[in-house]
Amino acid sequence: MEPEDAVAPGPAPYPAHWEADVLLRDGSTMRIRPILPSDADALQAFHEAQSEESTYFRFFAPLRTLPPKDLRRLVTVDHADRVALVMLSGDRIVAVGRYDRVDAGTAEVAFNVSDVHQGRGLGSVLLEHLAAAARERGIDRFVADTLPANARMIRVFSDAGYDVRQRYEDGVISLEFRIDPTQRSLDVVASREQRTDAASMRALLAPAGILVVAGTEEDGQANLAQRIAANLAARTDVTCVGGPLRAVAAEHGHPWLPDLDAAPTATLAYAATAPEAMLGLLPRLAAVGVRGVVVLGSGFDREGAPTQAELVAAAREGGLRIVGPRSYGLVLRPVDAGPDGAVEGDAGRDDPVVATVNATLADPGPPPGPVALFSQSAALSAQLLAATAASGIGVATYVSAGHRADVSGNDLLQYASDLPDVRAVGMYLESLGNPRKFARVAGRVSSRVPVVAVVGASQREEGGLGRAALQEAMLAAGVLVAPTMPAMIDAVALLAATPLPRGSRVAVLGSSAALVGLAAGQLTGVDADPVLASYDARGGAPAVAAAVELLAAREWDVALVIHVDLLGERDPAILRELTGLTRTGRPVLAVVPGLHGWTPELAVTDVAAPAPPAEPLGTRQPVVPSYPSVEEAVAALTLALRYATWRRQDPGSLVEPEGVDLRRAREIVEETLREHPEGSDLASEPTREFLAALGITMLPSYRVHSTRQAVTLAREIGWPVAVRSIDPVLRRRDIGGVRLDITRPLELVDALRTVRLRQGGSGPVELQAMAPLGVACVVRGWDDAVVGPVVSFGLAGDATELLEDATYALPPLRSGDVHRLVRGIRAAPRLLSRLADRLESEPDLEPLEDVIARVAEAIEAIPQLRALELTPALATEEGILVLSARVSVAPQIRPDGGRRALRPAVR
Numbered sequence: 001m002e003p004e005d006a007v008a009p010g011p012a013p014y015p016a017h018w019e020a021d022v023l024l025r026d027g028s029t030m031r032i033r034p035i036l037p038s039d040a041d042a043l044q045a046f047h048e049a050q051s052e053e054s055t056y057f058r059f060f061a062p063l064r065t066l067p068p069k070d071l072r073r074l075v076t077v078d079h080a081d082r083v084a085l086v087m088l089s090g091d092r093i094v095a096v097g098r099y100d101r102v103d104a105g106t107a108e109v110a111f112n113v114s115d116v117h118q119g120r121g122l123g124s125v126l127l128e129h130l131a132a133a134a135r136e137r138g139i140d141r142f143v144a145d146t147l148p149a150n151a152r153m154i155r156v157f158s159d160a161g162y163d164v165r166q167r168y169e170d171g172v173i174s175l176e177f178r179i180d181p182t183q184r185s186l187d188v189v190a191s192r193e194q195r196t197d198a199a200s201m202r203a204l205l206a207p208a209g210i211l212v213v214a215g216t217e218e219d220g221q222a223n224l225a226q227r228i229a230a231n232l233a234a235r236t237d238v239t240c241v242g243g244p245l246r247a248v249a250a251e252h253g254h255p256w257l258p259d260l261d262a263a264p265t266a267t268l269a270y271a272a273t274a275p276e277a278m279l280g281l282l283p284r285l286a287a288v289g290v291r292g293v294v295v296l297g298s299g300f301d302r303e304g305a306p307t308q309a310e311l312v313a314a315a316r317e318g319g320l321r322i323v324g325p326r327s328y329g330l331v332l333r334p335v336d337a338g339p340d341g342a343v344e345g346d347a348g349r350d351d352p353v354v355a356t357v358n359a360t361l362a363d364p365g366p367p368p369g370p371v372a373l374f375s376q377s378a379a380l381s382a383q384l385l386a387a388t389a390a391s392g393i394g395v396a397t398y399v400s401a402g403h404r405a406d407v408s409g410n411d412l413l414q415y416a417s418d419l420p421d422v423r424a425v426g427m428y429l430e431s432l433g434n435p436r437k438f439a440r441v442a443g444r445v446s447s448r449v450p451v452v453a454v455v456g457a458s459q460r461e462e463g464g465l466g467r468a469a470l471q472e473a474m475l476a477a478g479v480l481v482a483p484t485m486p487a488m489i490d491a492v493a494l495l496a497a498t499p500l501p502r503g504s505r506v507a508v509l510g511s512s513a514a515l516v517g518l519a520a521g522q523l524t525g526v527d528a529d530p531v532l533a534s535y536d537a538r539g540g541a542p543a544v545a546a547a548v549e550l551l552a553a554r555e556w557d558v559a560l561v562i563h564v565d566l567l568g569e570r571d572p573a574i575l576r577e578l579t580g581l582t583r584t585g586r587p588v589l590a591v592v593p594g595l596h597g598w599t600p601e602l603a604v605t606d607v608a609a610p611a612p613p614a615e616p617l618g619t620r621q622p623v624v625p626s627y628p629s630v631e632e633a634v635a636a637l638t639l640a641l642r643y644a645t646w647r648r649q650d651p652g653s654l655v656e657p658e659g660v661d662l663r664r665a666r667e668i669v670e671e672t673l674r675e676h677p678e679g680s681d682l683a684s685e686p687t688r689e690f691l692a693a694l695g696i697t698m699l700p701s702y703r704v705h706s707t708r709q710a711v712t713l714a715r716e717i718g719w720p721v722a723v724r725s726i727d728p729v730l731r732r733r734d735i736g737g738v739r740l741d742i743t744r745p746l747e748l749v750d751a752l753r754t755v756r757l758r759q760g761g762s763g764p765v766e767l768q769a770m771a772p773l774g775v776a777c778v779v780r781g782w783d784d785a786v787v788g789p790v791v792s793f794g795l796a797g798d799a800t801e802l803l804e805d806a807t808y809a810l811p812p813l814r815s816g817d818v819h820r821l822v823r824g825i826r827a828a829p830r831l832l833s834r835l836a837d838r839l840e841s842e843p844d845l846e847p848l849e850d851v852i853a854r855v856a857e858a859i860e861a862i863p864q865l866r867a868l869e870l871t872p873a874l875a876t877e878e879g880i881l882v883l884s885a886r887v888s889v890a891p892q893i894r895p896d897g898g899r900r901a902l903r904p905a906v907r
Contacts, residue, residue, distance in 0.1 A: 012080040018133055020901035021316045022087075025121035025192075027199030027291065028319040029902065030094070032129050035084040039093065040075050043086075046093040051115050057150040058112045074098075083133050087122055090317060097126035099134055102143065105663060107134055109142040111153060121192070123156040128189060128899040131179040135898075136863070138663045144175045161185030180662070181861075181898040183654040186812070190440060193900045197414035200321055201407070203291035205397050205415060206333045209266030210235060210359075211290065212254075213281065214242035215273030221297040224361065225272035228296070228329060229254060231358045231365065235332075239264055265289040270329075270359070272296040275305040279314045286318035295324030296361075298403070308405040315406065316902070323407045328381035328400035329360030331373075354396060354421055360385060369394010370423035370496050372416040374409045376401050376430045376456075384428060384485060391597025393493050396422050408433050408903060410441050417445045424449055424496035426488050430456040433903040435788030436894075439477040439810040446478025450495040450643045453479050454488045455786070466804070473787050473808040476817060478646055480639045490636040493597050493625040498558075498587035500644040505529045506637070507556035509547060509581075511537040515562045515630075519591075522634040526641060531556045537565060541573035548580050558640070560633060561624070562591040570594065570601065579604050582621045587640070591633050595626040602626055652815030655853040657695065662861050664693040669864050669889050679866070679890035687887050694854045696870070698882040701768040707752055710767055711745050719743050720770040723751040724884070725759045728871065731884065732797065741770060771883055774876035775834045778806075779852055781859035782867040783894065791856045793821040793848075795831060796872040811860035818849040818856075835875060848873075851880045863894035 019033040035043075047055070047066050055063055066074065077084050077098075084098035094114040099107035109130065113122045134142070146153050148168070154175065158164045161184035162177040210232065214225035222244035229245055232238045233252040240249035240256045241263060249256035257263060260281075269290045271281060278295065285293060293315065300308045308325065315322045323330065333354055358365025362385045371393055375381040381400040388395060396419060399412045409427050416422050425445065432438045442451055455470065471481040482488035506528040510516040513534045520530045531554055535547035544563075551559070561578045565571065570592065581588045582604050595601055602624040627633035668690045672682055682690060688698045702717075703726065704710040714721045723739045730737030736758045739751035755765050776796035784790045787810060794806035807824040809817040822845050825831070835843035855868055867888040874881045 012078055015079050015133070018085065018129065020129065020899075021904075022125050022129075022901055023196035023200050024125070025119075025196060025199070027196060027201075027203060029200075029316045029321070030122070030319075031088045031316065032085055032126070032901075033088070034079060035075055035077060035086050035096070035098075037072075037075050039086060040071050042091070042093045043075055043096070044071060046096070046112075046114065049114065049116075050112070054112065054115055057147055057153070058110065060147070080137055083130070083137070085126060085129055085133070087126060089117070095122040095126055097123075097130045099130060099139070099142065101137075101139065105139055106141045106143060107139045109144050111156065118152070121196070123152070124160060124192065125900060127156055127160055129901075132899040134179060135662075135861070136666075138666055140180055140663060141176065141178050145172050146175065147171070148173055159188070161188035181812075182656070186654070186898065189898060189900060190444060193437075194414050194417060194441070194444070196900070197411055198418045200291070201411050201415035203267040204294075204321060204323065204407075205330060205399070206335050207266065207268035207292075208237070208335050209264060209268070209289070210238045210332075211260075211263055211266045211269040211285070211288070212238060212240050212245060213260070213269055213271045213273065213285075214240075214244045215277055216242075217244055219272070219274045219277075219297070221272040221274070224296040225270060227361050227363065228270045228272075228359060231329075231360065231363060234357050235359075237266070239266065260284050260288065263288045267291045268294070268332075270294045270296060275299045275302075275311075275325075278311060279306055282311075282314050282320060283318050286320055290320065292321040292323065292407075294327050294330060294359075295322060295402070295405075296327055296329070298326040300325050300403075300405075308403060312406050321407055321411075322405055323399065324402035325405060326378045326402035328362070328375070328378045328385075328402065330400070331365065331395050331398035332357045332359045333397060356395065356397070360398065360400065362386070362389075364389070366393070366395040366398070369396060370421055371395050371492055372412060372419070372422045372425045373398040373427070374401065374412040374425070375399075375428040376404050376409075377428065378402055380428055380485065384426075384489075387486065387489050388426075391489055391493055393489070393496065393598055404431075404433065406902070410434060410437050410903075413438075413441045413445045413451070417441075417448065422449055424492045425451040426492040427451065427453040428456075428485060428488070429453050432786055432788070435784075435786065437903075439788065442474075442479045443477040446643075447647070450492075450640075451479045452482055452488050452491045452495070452639065454482050454485050468804065469792075469806070469808050470786070473784075473790055473810055475642065475646060476809040476820075478643070480643055482639065487632075487635055489597075490625075490627060490632055491639040494587075494589055494636045494640050495643065497598065497623050497625050498589065498621050498640075499585065500647060501558040501587055501641055502644070502648075503529075503557035504641055504645075505531055505556040505558075507531040507533065507551055507554065507559040508562070509533045509535070509551055509559060509578075510562035511535060511564055515564060519560060519562060519630045519634070522630050526634060526638050528641065537563070537574075541571065541577050544574050544577040545580070548577055552581060552584050557586060558637065559586065559588045560591070560630075560637065561588065562630065564593055568593075572601065575601050576605070578602075579624050582624065587621065588624050589633055589637060590624045590626040591628070591630050592626045593628065596628055598623045598625060649820070650816055652817075652819070655813045655815055655818060655856070657850060657853045657857060659695040660854060660857055661693040661695075662857075665690055665858060666862055668693065669862060672889055673864065673891055677891060679888070679892075682887040682889065687885050690887050691882060691885060694858055696851060696854055696882055697880070698885055699768060699771055701766045701884070703764045704752075704767050705764045707749055710748055710752055710765075713767055714742070714745075714748055717767075717769045721748065722768045722770050723748070723755050724766050724768070725755050726764060726766055727759050728884070728886065730758050731871070734797075766884075768883065771874050771881055772876045772878065774874040774881065775831060776872035776874055776883075777831075777848060777870075779855050779870040779873050780868070781811075781855040781865075782869075783859070783865070788894075789856075789859045791821070791852060791859065793852055794825055795827050809856075811856040813853060813856045818852050821852055822848050847880045848875055864889050864891065866890045 081101040086093045087095035094117050097111045099109045101107045164177040167174045212229045214222045226248045229248040238254045240254045246256050269285050356368045366389045375384050474481050508516050508519045516532050516534045533551050535543050559581050691698045720741045720743045725737040742748050778794050778796050781791045789811045792806045792808045805826045807821045832843045869886040870882045
């Protein structure tokens with residue numbers, strides 16, 4: 001909701017989408033929004049509280065009080081050429097950043113940060129948001145004048161990753177830098193974002209003191225608080241607050257308080273109260289040092305109750321994070337997880353894992369281990385924890401986000417990326433609140449540990465991506481998509497236990513040739529190269545040992561062992577011999593009836609086993625994970641092989657195509673939105689101009705309404721010509737919507753009749769000069785409902801439209817992404833051979849990759865751009881020529897990817 005006086009004094013309306021909650025260096029929250037005329041008193045108070053030095057640095061003069069005329073000018077902006085953002089702590093201004101446009105693409109920038117809050121990262125956050133606002137207004141360069149002694153301001157610019165040029169003249173340093181995102185600036189934002197997010201979550205997941213707060217018996221939620229307090233018996237820093245918790249506190253040795261008046265300092269609170277009581281409870285919790293609140297109950301957004309948005313707004317005003325509502329709880333770690341916080345690992349592990357405490361509603365909770373878990377649904381949280389515990393997989397940290405009003409899967413990933421004992425991450429996602437951030441964060445985390453996700457079916461249906469496309473798009477960011485929760489747990493069990501395969505050669509060792517043959521058949525769709533061996537189970541452990549020794553000497557990358565005892569009795573000696581394959585340092589998994597997950601029977605007890613090669617993919621295997629069936633084992637193995645392949649690929653550098661005029665492209669979008677405020681497809685000429693701004697050449701096309709007009713135009717542009725339907729769905733030769741190589745008027749008359757019949761018998765059609773020979777490709781970029789901006793590539797025609805042979809990636813793209821997009825389609829051999837035939841030379845894919853990069857640049861950088869489709873882009877001897885394109889724009893603003901911001905509260 002916009003403030004009451006949020007009416008722009010100039011031509012631009014109040015940009016409500018610039019409002020954002022942000023995290024600071026210490027994990028606390030503040031709010032950024034555009035300045036308002038009503039901020040005059042708050043701005044004056046901020047100015048008067050500043051030191052003389054800070055005032056002099058900002059205004060180059062000792063100005064103790066802002067004169068009324070200057071004050072009015074500073075709070076009155078047009079949100080276009082003159083922009084100012086304020087950072088608020090409660091209702092107090094603690095920082096101001098502003099720019100004033102100097103020319104079409106340049107603006108002068110200035111900052112002023114409260115002396116009290118210096119060193120908390122306010123200036124760097126303001127710069128990110130101010131640069132994002134400037135880019136949206138067509139500005140690509142900042143300039144600033146500062147005094148040589150103001151080293152802090154100079155560092156804000158240079159530390160942000162910008163290439164800052166300095167010039168000294170007359171006692172003043174003039175600074176100049178471009179604000180378009182670069183690889184370095186994006187890396188800086190990502191690094192800062194990870195530190196602030198992790199600091200915010202550390203107060204929740206490794207808390208220094210816990211409060212469990214219950215409402216009255218009438219609230220109907222006291223039982224939730226009682227279960228949490230009981231499960232926290234292992235923590236000595238827990239205080240119970242509220243009448244219903246008195247008995248639980250006495251039983252488990254926790255201190256009990258009737259209310260919060262004398263509560264000790266704590267960083268985490270669990271709250272099980274009526275929604276109406278929560279808003280008043282939050283500031284009281286913040287007053288005793290609480291930084292995060294787990295809301296166990298529900299009932300928000302009901303008639304007469306506070307909304308989730310109001311809950312989050314109240315929390316962020318007090319610098320709090322919210323987990324829930326309807327959270328199932330957390331798995332906590334010690335404040336300082338060092339040697340004193342470690343316990344001996346389960347299932348034969350000889351490396352210690354950090355002790356954890358079950359602060360969930362589950363009883364019992366999961367054992368400690370190397371897996372981080374995240375879930376949204378409370379009901380599915382119970383299922384997830386139960387299945388994980390049943391599989392013997394230990395958990396390092398866990399977050400149940402419930403209704404996900406604030407804390408999300410992104411926060412868990414940021415925190416887990418700091419934990420050296422985490423070997424895999426499993427996630428159940430009903431939605432991606434900030435898909436661009438998810439892709440960015442998951443890509444960084446996945447470069448260290450695997451991330452396996454289950455995406456709720458309803459969310460898959462909302463987006464434009466089917467399951468296969470979703471899997472590939474997520475894998476582009478390093479995220480594996482499992483079809484079900486059990487499949488996710490199976491994959492996590494394998495990835496957290498074993499080193500990654502270094503290739504696709506799969507050895508299958510079984511207790512019968514039939515079992516080995518069955519497994520080989522299952523591996524046909526895994527792109528694996530099987531190495532098959534069997535043994536006679538009647539020979540007992542000696543026969544197994546001999547088979548293991550022979551197989552260990554052969555070349556393979558991962559082994560699947562299958563042992564079935566016909567009498568249903570498992571011989572421990574045989575199982576010990578099977579685990580001996582891990583001595584090769586290569587991953588091993590098993591199919592043994594009756595054993596599922598990490599089991600003591602398949603623990604690796606040979607501590608003298610040689611370490612695997614010193615590679616990033618290597619890790620000592622503590623246990624051989626087991627699966628009930630070959631099908632389930634192969635499904636987990638498929639994901640592991642897919643992830644290992646992704647890890648081996650060189651991602652390359654950020655793709656930054658030359659000659660892209662984003663300023664002009666944004667102007668064309670804004671011109672269309674002024675004529676069509678509700679959104680529209682660009683007309684033919686603006687489409688060609690838009691592509692030209694991106695550096696993409698489009699062959700002109702003309703809409704004709706009569707035969708006479710068509711013949712006249714064909715003579716002007718020159719024969720031969722092509723005719724096609726204005727309906728994109730009908731633009732295919734095999735269904736009569738396209739006619740090519742028309743060389744004379746009679747052929748043109750016949751072509752017009754045929755195409756008009758295909759589109760209903762009337763209406764205009766498009767006329768175009770015939771393009772040179774080439775290969776027709778389809779390049780698309782769009783804003784997907786689930787994963788955000790997506791780019792895809794395929795060949796025009798049946799390969800893409802009917803067989804769904806297309807590749808996908810999430811911008812911003814790296815060079816490895818564009819290589820994979822072109823070469824990864826199943827029809828890639830056909831593309832290469834056709835290019836070689838048409839071009840009569842070795843196929844050059846760089847022009848295609850360049851066009852893909854330009855489409856990705858546009859869909860990433862222009863938030864109003866909803867779709868950009870080149871259908872087709874023709875690969876010719878002269879380069880890439882676009883024959884038809886669709887550019888769709890909408891007024892909704894997507895947050896700029898170059899700034900840090902918390903996800904808006906779920907409404």
